[in-house]
Amino acid sequence: MNTTEYIESGILEAYALGMLSHQESLEVEAHRREHSGIHTELLGIEEAIEVYATRYAKIPPVGMEASIMEAIRAINPTPKTDVSSPTPGPSANSFNWKLPLGVLLFGLLGSLAFAFTNFQNKNKLADRVEQQNTEMATQKSECDDVKAENTSLEQQLLFLRSTDNQTIRMNGTDKAPEAFATIYWNQKNNESYLDVNSLPIPPAGKQYQLWAIVDGKPVDMKVFDVVADNNQLQKVEFIEKPQAFAVTLEDAGGSPEPTMEEMYVIGEVAS
């Protein structure tokens, strides 16, 4: 391995900053053990990182240390205190301290345990709230999507149920016998919709283009996209007096003239 190239690749900085995957880190550690140059470089990088952090050092607000210590003690249920120091020898007073001391200790441990559970519960609750907020946000956005789709489907249904529609089914040519698509043509509203029932997904760089035949000549009705699992009608240009509709596969963006060999479906308008 070329140590210089390895160092210059920047992988050591990323390693020191914990930005590598576990596997990549293991590799760096292996190289570090083998090559002293890499080890030295890593030491330098770590020193440089500290120089950088010192540049941006910012003293935390007052009270942070106390609240951090409190939090740390809360995860250490048995903090090192001097409660267990040697019990005092027999005193002049024959009063038995064991019982009150025991009660006191019991009470102390009890309240510590209470505080600890309380703290844990609070943390758990905060996590739950956070989690549910995220879930709610996701569901709200899903809900909006469903609503929008619903509105669009309703409009399409309204259009389809109108009695003024003429339905033109375009059947597959020899090129794609299984393919078919439908045009809904509504002279009353001057609206047309295309339903891509079944067309193969076009290869990269290609797009389908819709044509109307008027007076025996093709009229461009723009390119359209085919997506998998599509259940939506696409609104297309309204063309007066169509004799037929057809779809060809063209270079992305469309062509001024249809490529006849690339015709996928065609359907005549019943007169």
Added chain:
Amino acid sequence: MNNYLKKKKSLETEIVDLFAKGDERAIPLVYKNYSANLYGIISQIVTQEELAKEVLQDTFIKIWKNAKSYDQNKGRIFTWMLNIARRSAIDATRTAAYKKGYKTDSMDAPNYHKEAATTEMYVEDSGLKKIINSLDDKYREIIDLIYFKGYTHRDVEKELDIPLGTVKSRVRSAIKQLREKLKEEGGDSSIQLKSIIAALVISSI
């Protein structure tokens, strides 16, 4: 090894020993020596003070919980703690609450914590100044924002109004040029040069 380094080394050893024993006294020691550095890095990522305080506390809890798993062979203890702080800060920016509330705050007042500083103000080392000035303008600008003002790549994207991809490729070229300079110059400026390189990497968050 000079006195300063010796002192630092013995401080690190002391902390590692306390960690290994699970001795709480490690925490005040870490706090005293490193909290400002950690809080500084956190504040660069999380601009809202209340949240930055939470992240600092969270960082200390994680440091304490994982203290026994720290391995000296893998790096210095400061770097280990810094990475915990960075990850906690990044995690905090990904929560829904941050996205809703805090982030809007910070967008209204971008980089309010980042004082207007220029290369001139910081670079007392004339050797370093010479090196940075010899770089192309667009790289100098990137270094100025990232190293001297503490911007992240995303901050730079907003500040200069250039796509994130461009920011990243400029950062890569800047790093490459700094390495060239490092080879040529070395010497006194090398630790600063290396820390600029580290800053350029770290700021990608």
